[in-house]
Structure formats: C-alpha cells, structure tokens
Amino acid sequence: MQKKYYVLDASAFIGGYRPSNPFNxxxxxxxxxxxxxNSKTILETAIKDGYLQIIEPDLKSMERVQETIKSSGDVLRLSHVDQKLIxxxxxxxxxxxxxxxxxxxxTIQNALKILKIPFKSVLTSGIKQIYGWKLxxxxxxxxxxxxxxxxxxEICGSSIYKKRIKNKNK
Ligand SMILES: [Zn+2]
Structure with a gap:
C-alpha cells in the first residue's frame, strides 16, 4: 500500500484530529x-514527536491555486492561509x-474538489479520537x-461503520 500524506488545516486540529504517523x-x-x-497541545505534541512536518508550498503550486480560484469566483472567500494550505x-x-x-x-473543500485533491472532514469522518470510535x-x-x-x-472494498467503544485507556 502506498503511504498517504495528510495535509492538515487549523480545523483538523480544532476538530480533534491527532497525527499518529510521521506523514502529516x-x-x-x-x-x-x-x-x-487542547488543539494547541495536540499540535505541539505532534511536532515534538516528529509526526507533523511544517513546510512551505512552492511558488508554482501557489500560482496554480490562485489561478483556479480566480476562475471559479471563490477568490474573496479563501484567505491567504487557506490558499497556501491548498x-x-x-x-x-x-x-x-x-x-x-x-x-x-x-470553502477549502470546494477548491480541493476543483483541483481533484481528495479530502476528508474531521467532524463527519469518525476520526475524532476522543469519542473512542472503532472502525x-x-x-x-x-x-x-x-x-x-x-x-x-482497503482489503475488500466494503463500507466501514463506526462502533462506539469504551475507552479505558484514555
Ligand atoms: Zn473489508
């Protein structure tokens, strides 16, 4: 399986996403x-553990994003930070x-759709760990x-459901 790179915006941390491998x-x-x-602690711990890499996008990607949002009319609603993240x-x-x-x-999700970059929402995806879900x-x-x-x-392609579990260790 090819490894996945997770790109996280502020809402991911605020929503409780916790990086658990070095590819964030x-x-x-x-x-x-x-x-x-809470979110700040998650973020700082991730950086300390080497689970979160902080990097700058190259200029070419930045220009591509600006062109795309200009032509889609979303230019006013995406902040500079949002554009950089995309x-x-x-x-x-x-x-x-x-x-x-x-x-x-x-707004970020819509721009990602246009650019054909996959995304996932924290709050609707069951990846919020504090609830103790098992997939x-x-x-x-x-x-x-x-x-x-x-x-x-990833094995059989069937859908995955969430099961609430008692989280004794947390
Ligand atoms: Zn399966």
Missing part, C-alpha cells in the same frame, strides 16, 4: 491559527505523493484505527 503536513501559518489549549497539498501531489487533506472548511469493515470485519480516513475497506 501543514504550513507555518496554521500553527498560529490554532489557539485553544497549495501545499498540490505541491505534495506534484511530487507524486498520495495526498489527502483533513479539513472541515467547506469496522462490514464485509471482512477488519478493524481500523480511528484515524483511517476513508469510507471503504
């Missing part, structure tokens, strides 16, 4: 947008990486950790 990326500005203490996803995608953006922001495939019953970002089983 964001831009410097996002670290300033995350202000509440450019980061594009930047990684251009390096042949398997990218998915974690965001609850609809189980309806077909082969494989269990997934709660940061698995897709709706389909």
């Amino acid at each position: 990326y964001t831009i410097p500005e996002v670290t300033h947008e995350v202000k509440d203490i 450019a980061l996803a594009l930047h990684l995608k251009n390096q042949q990486e398997n990218v998915i953006v974690i965001t609850d922001d609809y 189980i495939c309806k077909g082969c019953k494989k269990e997934y950790s709660d940061d698995y970002p897709f709706d389909d089983c």
Whole structure:
C-alpha cells in the first residue's frame, strides 16, 4: 500500500484530529491559527514527536491555486492561509505523493474538489479520537484505527461503520 500524506488545516486540529504517523503536513501559518489549549497541545505534541512536518508550498503550486480560484469566483472567500494550505497539498501531489487533506472548511473543500485533491472532514469522518470510535469493515470485519480516513475497506472494498467503544485507556 502506498503511504498517504495528510495535509492538515487549523480545523483538523480544532476538530480533534491527532497525527499518529510521521506523514502529516501543514504550513507555518496554521500553527498560529490554532489557539485553544487542547488543539494547541495536540499540535505541539505532534511536532515534538516528529509526526507533523511544517513546510512551505512552492511558488508554482501557489500560482496554480490562485489561478483556479480566480476562475471559479471563490477568490474573496479563501484567505491567504487557506490558499497556501491548498497549495501545499498540490505541491505534495506534484511530487507524486498520495495526498489527502483533513479539513472541515467547506470553502477549502470546494477548491480541493476543483483541483481533484481528495479530502476528508474531521467532524463527519469518525476520526475524532476522543469519542473512542472503532472502525469496522462490514464485509471482512477488519478493524481500523480511528484515524483511517476513508469510507471503504482497503482489503475488500466494503463500507466501514463506526462502533462506539469504551475507552479505558484514555
Ligand atoms: Zn473489508
């Protein structure tokens, strides 16, 4: 299986997304947008553990994003930070990486749709760990950790459902 690169915006941290492998990326500005203490702790821990890489998108990706939103009329609603985050996803995608953006922001999601970059929302995807969800495939019953970002089983392709579990360790 090709490894996935997760691009995280501020709403991912605010929604409770917790990076659990070294393939999570964001831009410097996002670290300033995350202000509440819980999200900030998650973010700082991820950086300390080496689970969150902070990088700048290249100029080419930034220009591509600006052209795209200009032609779609969304230019006023996407902040500079949002544009940079989308450019980061594009930047990684251009390096042949398997990218998915974690965001609850609809404007960002719409721009990603136009650019054909996959995304997932934290609040609707069951990846919010504090609730203690377990993800189980309806077909082969494989269990997934709660940061698995897709709706389909990677083994058999059946849909995955959420099961609430008692979280003794947390
Ligand atoms: Zn399955």
